[in-house]
Amino acid sequence: MTTEYLEDLDLSTEAGKNGIERAGEIIRRGGLVVFPTETVFGLGGNALDPEAATKIYRAKERPSDNPLIIHIADPSEASLYTETSDLFERLSKRFMPGPLTVVLPAKPIIPKTVTAGLPTVAVRCPSHPIAHALIACAGVPIAAPSANLSGSPSPTTFRHVREDLDGRVDMILGGECEIGVESTIVRLDSSDTLTLLRPGGITPEQLGEFARVELSDAVLNKLKEGETVQSPGMKYKHYAPKTPLYLLRGGREDRQRFLAGQGGRFAVLAYTEEIPSLSVHPSSPVVFDLGSENDPAQQLHRLFYLLREADKSGCERIYAALPSTAGLSLALYNRMIRAAAYQIVSVN
Numbered sequence: 467m468t469t470e471y472l473e474d475l476d477l478s479t480e481a482g483k484n485g486i487e488r489a490g491e492i493i494r495r496g497g498l499v500v501f502p503t504e505t506v507f508g509l510g511g512n513a514l515d516p517e518a519a520t521k522i523y524r525a526k527e528r529p530s531d532n533p534l535i536i537h538i539a540d541p542s543e544a545s546l547y548t549e550t551s552d553l554f555e556r557l558s559k560r561f562m563p564g565p566l567t568v569v570l571p572a573k574p575i576i577p578k579t580v581t582a583g584l585p586t587v588a589v590r591c592p593s594h595p596i597a598h599a600l601i602a603c604a605g606v607p608i609a610a611p612s613a614n615l616s617g618s619p620s621p622t623t624f625r626h627v628r629e630d631l632d633g634r635v636d637m638i639l640g641g642e643c644e645i646g647v648e649s650t651i652v653r654l655d656s657s658d659t660l661t662l663l664r665p666g667g668i669t670p671e672q673l674g675e676f677a678r679v680e681l682s683d684a685v686l687n688k689l690k691e692g693e694t695v696q697s698p699g700m701k702y703k704h705y706a707p708k709t710p711l712y713l714l715r716g717g718r719e720d721r722q723r724f725l726a727g728q729g730g731r732f733a734v735l736a737y738t739e740e741i742p743s744l745s746v747h748p749s750s751p752v753v754f755d756l757g758s759e760n761d762p763a764q765q766l767h768r769l770f771y772l773l774r775e776a777d778k779s780g781c782e783r784i785y786a787a788l789p790s791t792a793g794l795s796l797a798l799y800n801r802m803i804r805a806a807a808y809q810i811v812s813v814n
């Protein structure tokens with residue numbers, strides 16, 4: 467199929483408004499539109515149309531047992547498609563619109579192809595103005611996984627979307643993804659307990675103001691063979707560059723000593739503060755600036771972009787520091803251990 471592009475969409479102009487109108491029309495007709503959100507780009511289709519969901523799985527070559535998140539224009543619409551609760555109301559008041567996805571019991575109007583046969587459905591209300599305008603204009607909830615081919619890092623730029631999905635979708639809208647990794651996903655277990663299924667831009671510490679927060683095993687650990695998983699996406703090797711990534715456990719000096727002993731052509735996703743020492747390295751590694759060591763938001767924003775760029779650098783391997791699991795860094799840790807296929811090297 468021919469893909470239409472609207473890279474520089476300005477919602478304040480007539481051309482921008484017309485673009486959103488056309489995109490909304492494509493969604494209503496059962497077509498696919500890629501759009502920016504504050505997390506990553508989404509590959510959207512009408513969440514009430516089982517055929518559209520099937521097209522989404524096909525376009526990104528996603529296993530059909532991995533359910534889709536439905537995106538709504540306003541948190542009040544959640545009750546049209548799910549059984550909401552008091553805890554949902556409190557969370558949505560604080561975190562929606564924004565990068566929080568809540569898993570709730572699905573109403574029958576939601577097709578089984580969207581939920582992959584589960585009795586629940588994941589709901590999110592994005593804050594990105596283009597995502598919001600598109601959902602409102604389409605007039606239906608939009609089912610949208612990340613707009614990458616299954617297995618590769620989620621795209622955070624128009625160019626990276628194009629590399630994966632050119633010719634596989636009807637339209638691609640451009641824009642900025644402020645956060646750079648997918649949403650935080652929670653399941654509500656009772657009126658005062660929730661389980662964190664996937665960490666993201668909303669931290670467990672923030673959620674802890676509203677409920678007791680339990681961490682799903684899959685957030686920090688590799689699942690054992692045959693283990694059942696609460697969030698099906700967590701069982702797949704995810705976010706991975708094709709080049710092997712190794713995470714270094716240890717302090718900055720240990721890391722530097724380890725890297726100084728490395729030969730061949732390798733890349734480093736380095737903290738900004740470490741770059742001067744790497745630039746005098748005898749093997750001249752390809753160095754990517756992951757962001758300041760004390761700025762996990764900046765690191766999250768760059769991670770998926772840099773994993774894709776590092777893959778194109780022609781290196782044999784990629785090194786990065788193993789992040790901490792506190793606050794926003796938990797999302798980095800979760801994505802990076804998967805991208806590294808759990809290969810952690812102790813360097814201290």
Ligand code: AMP
Binds near residue numbers: 532611663698700
């Ligand atoms: P993506 O849209 O690519 O960010 O992936 C969506 C994620 O949401 C996957 O990891 C799914 O496993 C998860 N998810 C979607 N629906 C549900 C659900 N009903 N219960 C648990 N996890 C879900």
Ligand code: MG
Binds near residue numbers: 620648
């Ligand atoms: Mg994804």
